[in-house]
Amino acid sequence: MxxxxxxxxxxxxxxxxxxDGQRAPAPGQGPRLDGPGLxxxxxxxxxxxxxxxxxxxxxxxxxxxxxxxxxxxxxxxxxxxxxxxxxxxxxxxxxxxxxxxxxxxxxxxxxxxxxxxxxxxxxxxxxxxxxxxxxxxxxxxxxxxxxxxxxxxDPFFTLPLLAGALWALARKRSWRRSLLVGLTIAAAYMGFRVGSREILVRRVERAYPAATRVEVFPALLSALSWRYAAILPEGYSLGRVSIFGPVEPVRTQDLPAELPERAADNPTVAEALVWARVPHVSIQEREGGVLEVRVADLRYNMGGEPTLQFVVLVGPQGETLEARLERGGTIGEVYRRWKDDRRGALPAEGGAG
Structure with a gap:
């Protein structure tokens, strides 16, 4: 995090x-830490x-x-x-x-x-x-x-901890209690998320009985909404699901394209593919036999479009010429996509190149 x-x-x-001050100090050593005279x-x-x-x-x-x-x-x-x-x-x-x-x-x-x-x-x-x-x-x-x-x-986890720390600074006599209250609230929230995810995984599995695998993962800045990817024989089905709502398909996506051998053997491309549990791969041939390979994980998407991609330029001998991360545009562009995604504005369907 x-x-x-x-x-x-x-x-x-x-x-x-x-x-230490709560372990009954000897006379003259000072007050208890939880007492009014801290x-x-x-x-x-x-x-x-x-x-x-x-x-x-x-x-x-x-x-x-x-x-x-x-x-x-x-x-x-x-x-x-x-x-x-x-x-x-x-x-x-x-x-x-x-x-x-x-x-x-x-x-x-x-x-x-x-x-x-x-x-x-x-x-x-x-x-x-x-x-x-x-x-x-x-x-x-x-x-x-x-x-x-x-x-x-996840601000819903962080804010109770931050509030507890600020309250501990303001009320030093009850600093420990303030921190522990914040910890308790944050832990309860995370426990709610763990239970919610288990329920939603079962719900998505029932909605896609033909799926070989189902992934349910957090949605950005939401305590109740989650995203899912159902891996089907013919491709991916991406959507949203909430603990209090139905399973909402957003779009379908083709399975990733098969990579040429020199790209598949490239260590940087291979590492990106190991990381991507719902991979989206596109390949573009450039001048001089250079391949531009883009690897995304559709767990990181807005409206079904990837928001994080690893871009690798692979040379004729399979060497890495350049490698970089693309995070879906500027902060403003990502924010607009996030707002559109929250409103349910869906992009046109399309497959991986």
Whole structure:
């Protein structure tokens, strides 16, 4: 998910630890943290909160790692080993070390334990439940896993966490309660989404009994609406479905074109095809025997049209001449398409080239 959500969720996970001041301090050591006279938190309390926020952000440092081209950076380098379970203790150790440098009197064990929990639940899990997915089992398995519970940006999940953090800043005497209330609301919302998706998958499967596979994935900026793709022998059926509404077909789409051997063997094209669970592929021959290959995943669409494409120029020997991401136009163009999609304005039907 986005980095704001990672950090806020990490902060809330840090608040799960019972602060030192609630462990009945000896006479003269100060008030309880949950009492009306709050004036202090221990170095360990502060280090845990700081370490959890930091640990929740560290895996995305992979965005600075080198890659052969932007497509491989997005699909292979990002959310690769840095987002695997085996690497989580490394991030927790880094966060603990930095927190201990700042809060020298803090105890290492609770800082490490909660930093590890933050890496696992505030970053790895939240990336896993998006449609983009992550290779969480590297190096044991190279498979990309995705739960499709939420979009990469979901304000309905983020806002309770943000409200809890702001309330904790404003009402410091009840900081922990504020953070935990925000966490509880966000967790309840995500639980609702998990249950909704299971119901909608069954509903779409009943609507398309001939489908070999059904994908149900989040719609942008919506708590109730979802998108689906039914993979049929003759092509794709794309549409919308809501927990309180019917299954609405939007358009049909041909199955992807078969790639020439030199394009199919290209590492960048192959990586894009592994990522695309509902692939849309178009090929255009350019001057000098260069092939322009466009790979999209129709899980990312508005009105059935892809909003994210990986474009690879493949040379005569199968080499990558250029690779880039196209995100559906400018922000204004994407916003207009999103509004049209919300109103149900449908494009003309068409197949993949």
């Amino acid at each position: 986005d980095n704001l959500t990672h950090g806020l969720l990490g902060l809330a996970i840090g608040a799960l630890r019972r602060p 004036r202090w938190t221990s170095p360990t309390d502060r280090a845990v909160l700081f370490g959890c926020v930091l640990a929740a952000e560290l895996p995305d440092l992979d965005g600075f790692l080198p890659a052969a081209d932007p497509v491989l950076q997005a699909l292979q380098t990002h959310r690769g080993l840095t987002h695997a379970l085996v690497f989580a203790p490394v991030w927790a150790l880094c966060a603990t070390g930095i927190a201990r440098l700042i809060y020298r009197r803090a105890r290492s064990r609770p800082v490490f334990s909660y930093s590890l929990a933050s890496v696992l639940f505030a970053h790895l899990l939240t990336d896993l439940w998006t449609g983009w997915g992550t290779r969480i089992l590297l190096p044991i398995s190279d498979q990309r896993y995705s739960l499709d519970w939420a979009a990469v940006i």
